Amino acid sequence: MHRLIDDNQDSPDEMTELLKSQDNDTIIDGPERPNITNLPDVAIIQTSTDGENISSNAAATASSHSRVEAIDPQDHETTHRHRRNEQPDEQRPLNIEHEEIFKYGASHVVKLFVPVSLCMLIVIITIKTTSSYTPGGATWAYTPFTEDKSTNTQRILFSLANTFIFMGFVITATVILILLYKFKCYKIIHGWLILTTLMLLFFFLYSYFSSISASLNRPIDMITICFITWNIGAVGMFCIHWKGPLPVQQAYLIFMSALLALVFYKFLPDWTGWLILGVISIWDLIAVLCPKGPLRILVETAHERGEQIFPALIYSSTMVYMVTAVDPPPSEPQFAPDNINTNIAVNVDETLNEEQRNQRAAIRNNNARRQLIPRSDVPQTATRREPARYVVERSNSPVIDDDDDDEKGVKLGLGDFIFYSILLAKASALGDWNVTIACYVSLLIGLCLTLLLLAIIRKALPALPISITFGLVLYFSTVYIIGPFSAELNLGQVFI
Amino acid sequence: MVSLSKKSPEERLNICRKYYRAGFAFLPLLWLINAIWFYKQAFKVESYPQQAQIRTYVIRSAIGTLIWIIIIVAWNITFQLLRTKMGPLGDFLTFVYPRGYY
Numbered sequence: 001m002h003r004l005i006d007d008n009q010d011s012p013d014e015m016t017e018l019l020k021s022q023d024n025d026t027i028i029d030g031p032e033r034p035n036i037t038n039l040p041d042v043a044i045i046q047t048s049t050d051g052e053n054i055s056s057n058a059a060a061t062a063s064s065h066s067r068v069e070a071i072d073p074q075d076h077e078t079t080h081r082h083r084r085n086e087q088p089d090e091q092r093p094l095n096i097e098h099e100e101i102f103k104y105g106a107s108h109v110v111k112l113f114v115p116v117s118l119c120m121l122i123v124i125i126t127i128k129t130t131s132s133y134t135p136g137g138a139t140w141a142y143t144p145f146t147e148d149k150s151t152n153t154q155r156i157l158f159s160l161a162n163t164f165i166f167m168g169f170v171i172t173a174t175v176i177l178i179l180l181y182k183f184k185c186y187k188i189i190h191g192w193l194i195l196t197t198l199m200l201l202f203f204f205l206y207s208y209f210s211s212i213s214a215s216l217n218r219p220i221d222m223i224t225i226c227f228i229t230w231n232i233g234a235v236g237m238f239c240i241h242w243k244g245p246l247p248v249q250q251a252y253l254i255f256m257s258a259l260l261a262l263v264f265y266k267f268l269p270d271w272t273g274w275l276i277l278g279v280i281s282i283w284d285l286i287a288v289l290c291p292k293g294p295l296r297i298l299v300e301t302a303h304e305r306g307e308q309i310f311p312a313l314i315y316s317s318t319m320v321y322m323v324t325a326v327d328p329p330p331s332e333p334q335f336a337p338d339n340i341n342t343n344i345a346v347n348v349d350e351t352l353n354e355e356q357r358n359q360r361a362a363i364r365n366n367n368a369r370r371q372l373i374p375r376s377d378v379p380q381t382a383t384r385r386e387p388a389r390y391v392v393e394r395s396n397s398p399v400i401d402d403d404d405d406d407e408k409g410v411k412l413g414l415g416d417f418i419f420y421s422i423l424l425a426k427a428s429a430l431g432d433w434n435v436t437i438a439c440y441v442s443l444l445i446g447l448c449l450t451l452l453l454l455a456i457i458r459k460a461l462p463a464l465p466i467s468i469t470f471g472l473v474l475y476f477s478t479v480y481i482i483g484p485f486s487a488e489l490n491l492g493q494v495f496i
Numbered sequence: 497m498v499s500l501s502k503k504s505p506e507e508r509l510n511i512c513r514k515y516y517r518a519g520f521a522f523l524p525l526l527w528l529i530n531a532i533w534f535y536k537q538a539f540k541v542e543s544y545p546q547q548a549q550i551r552t553y554v555i556r557s558a559i560g561t562l563i564w565i566i567i568i569v570a571w572n573i574t575f576q577l578l579r580t581k582m583g584p585l586g587d588f589l590t591f592v593y594p595r596g597y598y
Binding site for chain 2: 210213214217218219220221222223224225227230231232234235238239243244245246248
């Protein structure tokens, strides 16, 4: 923000600046990162070595998606972004730009709704149709205390204990991730991610199929199941870690998030789940916004090094980018050199932009690219992984070009998918559609607000807190206040 | 994740070839995706030197997918019909035992 104000002499008017930056921010461009080696990292899954039953092992292994910022190394070579002229920023017909930008931005926000809704849909359908994904089964290594206590006070105490243990894992995982990243142990991170995806795609898929088959009550033979699991898993590894068609990749990311959310939902005891949702949002907020927050440190380190942020998976509406934070700044400029209107958000692109300023032919717009970077999840080898939280980050990216439409896109971290789906799954457990729909709408509204805030603030933002807060508030108010209220109204035949 | 039009023809050929070769490891889904993804490249785009190769890969992938589909369908029909009559082998191969209804 400050940079914008400093450099931009063309628009002394703060309002215009804000508006422009807002416009810019609403545009989401796909990242074009040059020469990023192909080290896509995907969700990190840790296999627990504890000797619990298989399901708790499975649960332990699920969860944490590492954040992913996927950048497709191949695509930056031929970007056709054109930039607007630097100088006449204020001379541009603002109306046209705004229209262009708004139209572009809004559609991308909506494009983000579709995958989130799909993920939630998958989770809810699975829960409703199969019985094995209901909570209360085996105990998990990460939430060792059960909630079958006699008094409410005891229950709360044990839930709090569970939550803190869980958060301890998350924080440790995040810190380890940051340390690994700081010390440039990229290979470890990369290998870890591959292991996780492997685990997730094969093991959880297998257990998912077994649950589905059990609920369908049809005999399916082992050979077909193994074959299907092998196929879906192998193709998933291909698409996620290497190159694959975009819709297939998006579908895999959605499906994996849904799988993880299901595992979480199954293994989190009731009250612990709510507490964890709340505490994770707060942690998200702290880790991203505080000056000493781990994720912020991560982002800034990546920024200093001019590298991509920690490799992880990010869902993008048009392009999924895989990032490997291994290479030094690419030789080919991906981003247009900043013009004076460029925002310097906490992102990696800044260094690139400056370096490549002279090489770019066109001047880019100040379109900020919104990245939701997952945070926190660095699974440790011995423990499980925590789900990644995602941070919304903006960076400037180039522009709007019709040819480049497929490179621009909204990106959202997979951890957000997972937690939204968990919230909705818990809301739907009551069987009351009022609650479910209320929570769904509140989650989407929270997402909208987060994206809007991103447009205004243009810094890394956590994507969880607002939505989860709305979701929680609406859940509890609907269950305890609105539900009985409408029931009473119905009884009394009073229509509002 | 990648936009094929942004890649050089060699890279496209490379990707197509890798998908084709990997599909031999009992992965008809890979072949299916290969065929669909590169269909446009093979037939609908202006020709470039590697297009002939890509075309062969796409056609072979499609044929391979069809063959696998036939195999899978045939096996499943056999299994569903003969499961109860196969004795211990049938039970061993069954993944999920249907519950009785009560």
